[in-house]
Amino acid sequence: MANLNWGEKDPLPAVTVSISERRPWRHRWKVLGLITLLVVPTALRCTTHLGPFLSGRGFRRLNNANICPQADALYPDRHARLWESLGKEFDQDAFTLRAVEWLGGAVRVPTESYDNMGPIGVDKRWETFGPFHGYLLRSFPLTHETLALTKVNAYGLLYEWKGSDDRLKPLLLAAHQDVVPVDPTTVDQWKYPPYSGHYDGEFIWGRGSTDDKSGLIGILSSVETLLEKNFKPTRTIVLAFGFDEETTGMQGGRRLSQVLLKKYGEDSFALLVDEGSGFDEIGGSVIAIPGTAEKGYADTMVTVSTAGGHSSVPPPHTSIGILSRLLVEFEANPIKPQLERGTPVYNTVKCVGQHAKEFPAHLRALIKSSTHSDEALRKLEAELIKDQAYKSLIGTTQAIDLIQGGVKSNALPEEAWAVVNHRIATQSSVSAVQQRDTDILKHLAKEFNLSFTAFGSDITPKGAPTAGKLTLTDAWESGLEPAPVTPTDEDSAPWQLLSGTIKATYNSHRGLEGADNIFVSPGIMSGNTDTMSYWKLTQHIVRYNHQSAVESNAMHTVNEHIRADNFVEMIRFFTTLILNVDETTAF
Numbered sequence: 001m002a003n004l005n006w007g008e009k010d011p012l013p014a015v016t017v018s019i020s021e022r023r024p025w026r027h028r029w030k031v032l033g034l035i036t037l038l039v040v041p042t043a044l045r046c047t048t049h050l051g052p053f054l055s056g057r058g059f060r061r062l063n064n065a066n067i068c069p070q071a072d073a074l075y076p077d078r079h080a081r082l083w084e085s086l087g088k089e090f091d092q093d094a095f096t097l098r099a100v101e102w103l104g105g106a107v108r109v110p111t112e113s114y115d116n117m118g119p120i121g122v123d124k125r126w127e128t129f130g131p132f133h134g135y136l137l138r139s140f141p142l143t144h145e146t147l148a149l150t151k152v153n154a155y156g157l158l159y160e161w162k163g164s165d166d167r168l169k170p171l172l173l174a175a176h177q178d179v180v181p182v183d184p185t186t187v188d189q190w191k192y193p194p195y196s197g198h199y200d201g202e203f204i205w206g207r208g209s210t211d212d213k214s215g216l217i218g219i220l221s222s223v224e225t226l227l228e229k230n231f232k233p234t235r236t237i238v239l240a241f242g243f244d245e246e247t248t249g250m251q252g253g254r255r256l257s258q259v260l261l262k263k264y265g266e267d268s269f270a271l272l273v274d275e276g277s278g279f280d281e282i283g284g285s286v287i288a289i290p291g292t293a294e295k296g297y298a299d300t301m302v303t304v305s306t307a308g309g310h311s312s313v314p315p316p317h318t319s320i321g322i323l324s325r326l327l328v329e330f331e332a333n334p335i336k337p338q339l340e341r342g343t344p345v346y347n348t349v350k351c352v353g354q355h356a357k358e359f360p361a362h363l364r365a366l367i368k369s370s371t372h373s374d375e376a377l378r379k380l381e382a383e384l385i386k387d388q389a390y391k392s393l394i395g396t397t398q399a400i401d402l403i404q405g406g407v408k409s410n411a412l413p414e415e416a417w418a419v420v421n422h423r424i425a426t427q428s429s430v431s432a433v434q435q436r437d438t439d440i441l442k443h444l445a446k447e448f449n450l451s452f453t454a455f456g457s458d459i460t461p462k463g464a465p466t467a468g469k470l471t472l473t474d475a476w477e478s479g480l481e482p483a484p485v486t487p488t489d490e491d492s493a494p495w496q497l498l499s500g501t502i503k504a505t506y507n508s509h510r511g512l513e514g515a516d517n518i519f520v521s522p523g524i525m526s527g528n529t530d531t532m533s534y535w536k537l538t539q540h541i542v543r544y545n546h547q548s549a550v551e552s553n554a555m556h557t558v559n560e561h562i563r564a565d566n567f568v569e570m571i572r573f574f575t576t577l578i579l580n581v582d583e584t585t586a587f
């Protein structure tokens, strides 16, 4: 997955959240970097007609003590025999070796995507996707024989596996082919060469072994294995694999979405599963946190222009001096994070609070009270925002990340500019953030006698003297609204099905039974995936691929690796998902 900033290369470390260092319990919540929770605004309540799925399978109803109700494990029923026979196959060492070869081979075709790539057909670096497609063709022969493949914008892959019943909305599985480049200066820090796909008997190593070739190859391995068993879907399955997700997603995901919209229409998919978070041990319980929302993004460029001239006869304030004063104003007025019920972050806190075995009792009680008491909600907010990571996930952030001005030490700068980067809370919007940036600078524009144009509107007070210009713009038009929040309430059949599938996968991979070996919580992503192009296709978008946070690691940095057994578990997840979605009549 990509970080929100186009092409930003920082790794996505596991965020270790400590609620408060000063408390005796000193509990550390480990939350995957990508993640957090979810929430369900009533406006987004799913209106899907619920067939036998929910009534037949025990979904526990919400009661006072149950602030994060859980679906039961959901095992294929009509496809039970097929699923069991596949399960036996997945348990064999021979299958693990096959999976290792599938993923290792994919890692061995470097598919790096870079910022500022030239057009396809001109910039030779795109051509690496040709050999990658060749590899897929050789490795998944039945898939390529059976599914219809369309190449979108040269390298985007769109596979369609036609179901027998056209009336059912298809399942959309997404992944991306590209990987973040390996920094040449770090090659010697890799345990095994970054494109070796080396298997040491336990882990598969290399760039892309988790992000996101494990997802892409996991999906194809699942499809190929199902085809080997002669599975014929009732419901159409569509696979969409972009190829520049790590940079802008404009050539891959964006173009794929246009083709999908044209062919299938708006709100045409039952469920979309893309790369995202996985499961982790939190407070002694295993909790899966599928991403059900993504924060928004906005870069505000602040530009100050004044008359130039010789530095020997300066005015009291130069463009740089004024800009500095404006930037101080930003940091003096941090955007207050607000914990709100119904937001993804709040829902994660509720789920972790209820289901983590080891959890500070006082905090658990506070979370429970916060569901109805505003006072408790504010207290909980105060506890959470003591931690920088939680604070950032809860609210809209600001960070002054770029500054420039001046050309010579003896010339007055005619222009100085800076960029303030925002990650926007799910309950806010690009325009709300722009309004706030405008409001905090108004009095300073007046004080410095500047005309003021904010995001295209001239808001200079009438008759005001002007000694220069202040302009706010959406830098490189990068504004992105927060993603619509995926419905996760009791009536949302796709979410319940996903939750039940996660549990069935986890249980069967370990020979367990029951619903409480792993819990499922909605979560918010701190970064974006190709799903940012897919909002219109369905409201049921989840960013999840059943990776274990402990066993798969080092996304975007040196020594990226995945435990082979976890990769097999991912294949089991996609297989169980395909079969469960195929047989449900609930959506």
Ligand SMILES: *[C@@H]1O[C@H](CO)[C@@H](O)[C@H](O)[C@H]1NC(C)=O
Residues within 6 Å of the ligand: 447, 448, 449, 465, 467
């Ligand atoms: C703005 O203009 C007023 C009126 O001309 C002047 O008194 C004041 O000093 C100016 N402010 C600055 C910061 O230059």
Ligand SMILES: [Zn+2]
Residues within 6 Å of the ligand: 001, 002, 176, 211, 212, 245, 275
């Ligand atoms: Zn990725």
